[in-house]
Amino acid sequence: MSLYCRIAFRGKSFCCYRLLSTYVTKTRYLFELKEDDDACKKAQQTGTFYLFHSLAPLLQTSEHRYLVPRFSLSELERLLSKFGQNAQRIEDSVLIGCSEQHEAWFALDLGLNSSSSTHASLPKSEMETELKGSFIELRKALFQLNPVDSSLLFTAQSLLHWHDGHQFCSRSGQPTKKNMAGSKRVCPSNKIIYYPQMAPVVITLVSDGTRCLLARQSSFPKGLYSALAGFCDMGESVEEAVRREVAEEVGLELERLQYSASQHWPFPNSSLMIACHATVKPGQTEIQVNLRELEAAAWFSYAEVAAALKRKGTYIQQQNQSFPFSVPPKLAIAHQLIKEWVEKHACSSLPD
Numbered sequence: 237m238s239l240y241c242r243i244a245f246r247g248k249s250f251c252c253y254r255l256l257s258t259y260v261t262k263t264r265y266l267f268e269l270k271e272d273d274d275a276c277k278k279a280q281q282t283g284t285f286y287l288f289h290s291l292a293p294l295l296q297t298s299e300h301r302y303l304v305p306r307f308s309l310s311e312l313e314r315l316l317s318k319f320g321q322n323a324q325r326i327e328d329s330v331l332i333g334c335s336e337q338h339e340a341w342f343a344l345d346l347g348l349n350s351s352s353s354t355h356a357s358l359p360k361s362e363m364e365t366e367l368k369g370s371f372i373e374l375r376k377a378l379f380q381l382n383p384v385d386s387s388l389l390f391t392a393q394s395l396l397h398w399h400d401g402h403q404f405c406s407r408s409g410q411p412t413k414k415n416m417a418g419s420k421r422v423c424p425s426n427k428i429i430y431y432p433q434m435a436p437v438v439i440t441l442v443s444d445g446t447r448c449l450l451a452r453q454s455s456f457p458k459g460l461y462s463a464l465a466g467f468c469d470m471g472e473s474v475e476e477a478v479r480r481e482v483a484e485e486v487g488l489e490l491e492r493l494q495y496s497a498s499q500h501w502p503f504p505n506s507s508l509m510i511a512c513h514a515t516v517k518p519g520q521t522e523i524q525v526n527l528r529e530l531e532a533a534a535w536f537s538y539a540e541v542a543a544a545l546k547r548k549g550t551y552i553q554q555q556n557q558s559f560p561f562s563v564p565p566k567l568a569i570a571h572q573l574i575k576e577w578v579e580k581h582a583c584s585s586l587p588d
Contacts, residue, residue: 258336265338269331270419276331276340277416283340285312285329286392289347289360289371291400293389296369302377304385305369312344315366319358330395330418332388343392347371348400375503379565386567394506398432405430434500437507438477439465441573442488442514444521448541448577449486450563451525451533459562461536463570465509466529478512486533487524491517496576499569511569513577536561538581545578 256264269276284306287294295302307315313323329344346358364370374393378386395418405412405423412421412430421430441463442449450461466481468474479490493514501507525533544563564570 262334262336262338266331266334269334269340270415270417273416279331279334279338279340280309280326280329280342282309283334283342284308285326286332286341286343286388287312287367288343288345288392288396289358289363291345291348291393291397292371292373293377293393294364294367294369295372295377300380301382302372302380302385304381304389305367306341315363318366319363321358327416328414330392330399330414331416332391332395341388343396345396345400348396379567383567390500390502394434394500394502395432397502398506402430432506434506434508436468436474436477436510437465437501438468438474438481438510438512439463439570439573440478440482440493440512440514441570441577442482442486442490442516443577444516444535446581447535447537448574449488449516449523449533450536450541450574451485451530453529454531456531457562459560460564461534461561462564462568463511463573464533465570467507468510474510474512478514482514485526485529487522487526488516489520490514496573497569501569509569511573513573538578541574542578542582545575 269279285308286304286306294305296305297303309326312326316323316325325346326344328348329342332341332343334340346363347360349357360371374389381389399414399418399421402421403411405426405428407428408423408425410423410425412423414421419431422428423430449464451464452461456462464481464485466477466485468477469480472480474495475493478493482488482490493512496511496513498511499509501509521535523533523535540561541563544561547562563574
């Protein structure tokens with residue numbers, strides 16, 4: 237019964253029925269929670285909560301990885317009560333997803349003060365002792381989390397950060413009010429609705445056919461090189477932004493470019509990374525580094541890049557071994573671009 241239609245009421249009406257996929261039902265459920273405050277509040281009764289303090293998630297150490305503890309509503313209420321706060325603080329939480337069984341997931345920051353809340357920040361060290369974990373900056377913990385946890389924490393931190401920075405209406409100056417799910421904020425005085433936003437960023441792996449171009453900023457770990465990246469300017473298309481960034485940063489003009497994939501990235505203020513491959517014009521490969529943007533840039537051969545991808549150990553372990561040249565970790569979309577380039581180069585080198 238994957239798809240069928242039934243005529244009912246003796247031809248007076250035509251009703252179509254089909255089983256919706258798990259993905260569709262899950263998506264529809266999340267939409268309902270975002271639009272209906274009562275439904276969202278009901279979902280909190282059986283949902284689970286991830287805790288943050290000043291945008292740092294609560295994590296627990298297990299061998300060389302971090303685990304992300306989750307709490308039920310009753311556990312969270314007991315915790316708040318122990319620290320002298322009531323359950324109203326839970327209304328500061330934001331919806332970050334749900335399971336296929338429709339268990340809703342929320343994130344709550346106990347270190348931030350909202351304009352609509354009378355609750356003060358809870359003491360960090362005392363909470364860590366109580367919860368048997370540590371509130372660790374997400375950027376520092378990033379490469380010791382599994383992909384599912386990191387994706388949820390990306391969403392949570394981005395939403396919490398956005399709400400913390402948009403507590404007042406830019407038109408009236410009055411405090412805005414968050415809906416239950418945290419999918420929007422509304423100014424009570426003029427009814428303007430504010431939705432969470434991401435900044436579009438293009439990230440591009442440039443090739444001359446046999447080599448790829450990688451660059452580094454002074455803030456990168458020692459030896460790390462990555463693809464070129466930059467924010468899209470107002471009014472630009474993705475293609476225009478890619479061409480401009482490459483020209484600005486390394487002084488090269490592109491001949492072709494191709495979209496690869498996209499990724500949400502929470503740093504510094506929630507970005508949508510739009511990843512592309514690009515090829516420079518033949519004979520125009522001399523790099524002119526813009527030192528206001530980059531510390532260095534260089535062409536790397538297939539052998540060099542392939543060797544960097546094959547190194548064993550976690551990203552942190554590789555950094556501690558101080559290799560002269562390393563690429564971003566698997567979690568970053570720059571890694572995916574580099575891997576795609578290596579695989580394509582390897583296939584094109586095979587004999588017919």
